[in-house]
Amino acid sequence: MSHTLGIRQAQKQKTRQALLDAALGLLEEQSLSSLGLREVTRAVGVAPTAFYRHFRSTADLGTALVEEALGSLHPMIRTTVSTADDSGERIERAVELIARHVDAYPAHVRFIARERHGGVQPVRNAIREQLARFGQEVKDELAKDPESAGWSEDDLLMLANLYVDQMLITASLFLEALEGPAEERERVAQVATRQMRLISIGREHWRS
Amino acid sequence: MSHTLGIRQAQKQKTRQALLDAALGLLEEQSLSSLGLREVTRAVGVAPTAFYRHFRSTADLGTALVEEALGSLHPMIRTTVSTADDSGERIERAVELIARHVDAYPAHVRFIARERHGGVQPVRNAIREQLARFGQEVKDELAKDPESAGWSEDDLLMLANLYVDQMLITASLFLEALEGPAEERERVAQVATRQMRLISIGREHWRS
DNA sequence: TGTACATCAGTGAACGCGCGTTCACTGATGTAC
DNA sequence: TGTACATCAGTGAACGCGCGTTCACTGATGTAC
Numbered sequence: 001m002s003h004t005l006g007i008r009q010a011q012k013q014k015t016r017q018a019l020l021d022a023a024l025g026l027l028e029e030q031s032l033s034s035l036g037l038r039e040v041t042r043a044v045g046v047a048p049t050a051f052y053r054h055f056r057s058t059a060d061l062g063t064a065l066v067e068e069a070l071g072s073l074h075p076m077i078r079t080t081v082s083t084a085d086d087s088g089e090r091i092e093r094a095v096e097l098i099a100r101h102v103d104a105y106p107a108h109v110r111f112i113a114r115e116r117h118g119g120v121q122p123v124r125n126a127i128r129e130q131l132a133r134f135g136q137e138v139k140d141e142l143a144k145d146p147e148s149a150g151w152s153e154d155d156l157l158m159l160a161n162l163y164v165d166q167m168l169i170t171a172s173l174f175l176e177a178l179e180g181p182a183e184e185r186e187r188v189a190q191v192a193t194r195q196m197r198l199i200s201i202g203r204e205h206w207r208s
Numbered sequence: 209m210s211h212t213l214g215i216r217q218a219q220k221q222k223t224r225q226a227l228l229d230a231a232l233g234l235l236e237e238q239s240l241s242s243l244g245l246r247e248v249t250r251a252v253g254v255a256p257t258a259f260y261r262h263f264r265s266t267a268d269l270g271t272a273l274v275e276e277a278l279g280s281l282h283p284m285i286r287t288t289v290s291t292a293d294d295s296g297e298r299i300e301r302a303v304e305l306i307a308r309h310v311d312a313y314p315a316h317v318r319f320i321a322r323e324r325h326g327g328v329q330p331v332r333n334a335i336r337e338q339l340a341r342f343g344q345e346v347k348d349e350l351a352k353d354p355e356s357a358g359w360s361e362d363d364l365l366m367l368a369n370l371y372v373d374q375m376l377i378t379a380s381l382f383l384e385a386l387e388g389p390a391e392e393r394e395r396v397a398q399v400a401t402r403q404m405r406l407i408s409i410g411r412e413h414w415r416s
Numbered sequence: 417t418g419t420a421c422a423t424c425a426g427t428g429a430a431c432g433c434g435c436g437t438t439c440a441c442t443g444a445t446g447t448a449c
Numbered sequence: 450t451g452t453a454c455a456t457c458a459g460t461g462a463a464c465g466c467g468c469g470t471t472c473a474c475t476g477a478t479g480t481a482c
Contacts, residue, residue, distance in 0.1 A: 007445060008458070011459095031242065033242040034241040048436080048437090117321040117324075119322065169373050191366050194366050198411065203410075245469065261425055
């Protein structure tokens with residue numbers, strides 16, 4: 001039998017989500033360090049003081065947004081990296097996946113790109129931790145690949161982080177291209193694919 | 209004969225520079241989009257209204273900081289990329305150069321990393337333009353290299369931008385390591401060197 | 417060189433405004449019996 | 450099922466404060482003769 005939340009709990013979660021959504025919208029045009037608590041509650045339509053029932057501060061809300069933006073991506077990344085088909089196709093599929101993710105969640109991607117080096121330390125730390133997890137996970141999947149025979153753990157992690165950084169750069173370029181014509185997005189996809197391919201060629205010929 | 213600035217002009221430039229310096233200091237712990245004009249003037253010790261004699265807004269000050277942070281780097285990058293010696297040594301020298309630059313100008317590097325995707329559009333644009341110039345310049349130098357025979361202009365630019373992005377990532381990692389122990393900085397240098405080397409290996413075996 | 421006037425970087429008072437945070441509250445929901 | 454009490458998400462008034470911007474000003478520097 002499914003556990004139904006009480007009415008009170010359900011309403012609270014709804015308000016909390018509304019605050020997160022409103023904040024994410026406002027953050028398209030500013031940084032977290034200038035986001036005001038009153039702005040957020042005004043956008044939702046609740047009293048400023050209601051904010052404190054859910055978050056200690058806007059920085060606290062920011063770390064919740066990091067979890068929302070990156071927390072659910074881990075399985076997706078694992079399967080994308082691990083799927084064993086032709087290396088060239090795998091890269092094209094990865095780039096395609098990034099493009100679709102940026103289309104579907106532009107505000108989340110923008111938030112991560114912006115706050116990764118932003119002015120709010122707890123949020124930077126939360127993002128860094130998530131990206132480090134991505135790095136480890138990509139490393140784990142790469143390790144299973146026969147191509148990784150003879151690779152040290154350090155070198156595998158070095159390569160994994162190179163891929164992760166490259167994915168982020170690509171996502172951020174797709175984001176910029178969202179407002180432009182479709183050709184621009186196609187150009188970004190082609191450049192990203194060739195860069196990933198070049199890295200993969202480097203991997204094939206690597207001797208530690 | 210050298211042209212001496214009038215006393216008035218000299219004093220004005222001095223105040224302007226003091227505003228830029230103070231802003232850069234304040235931006236170590238926040239984003240430009242939350243930097244207040246009064247904060248800056250207070251830090252310098254002038255009246256808030258004096259700000260308007262030099263900048264229209266904090267966004268305007270931001271674009272001036274972009275020029276200060278990146279404008280003088282073009283010759284340095286050109287010579288680093290173009291110097292023709294062993295490829296492995298060139299990479300080590302480049303990483304070393306980045307490390308020293310981060311040591312010498314940590315606040316400038318932080319500012320660029322933070323505002324590249326920050327909440328102030330004119331500043332993002334100014335940074336994008338400077339980085340695009342870096343990409344073109346690196347491409348020009350790579351083109352002179354005998355290794356680039358048979359490479360299309362597009363592929364050379366793709367590779368050049370890969371190097372530029374990699375330099376930025378490396379600079380940002382050195383920045384984080386600044387507060388840590390010396391071993392951490394050494395680790396960053398080694399990882400960055402190997403990543404650059406892997407990219408260069410990819411370059412050697414690239415077939416368009 | 418000296419004088420009379422123009423320029424303009426920096427001042428200081430004043431303004432209206434939105435901010436984060438506190439506090440006691442209300443009334444719907446939850447719980448014990 | 451009905452009743453009496455507890456919980457707690459959201460309210461609304463109030464606070465002191467710093468913000469960006471305006472304006473007329475001052476007095477050192479610059480310029481014309």
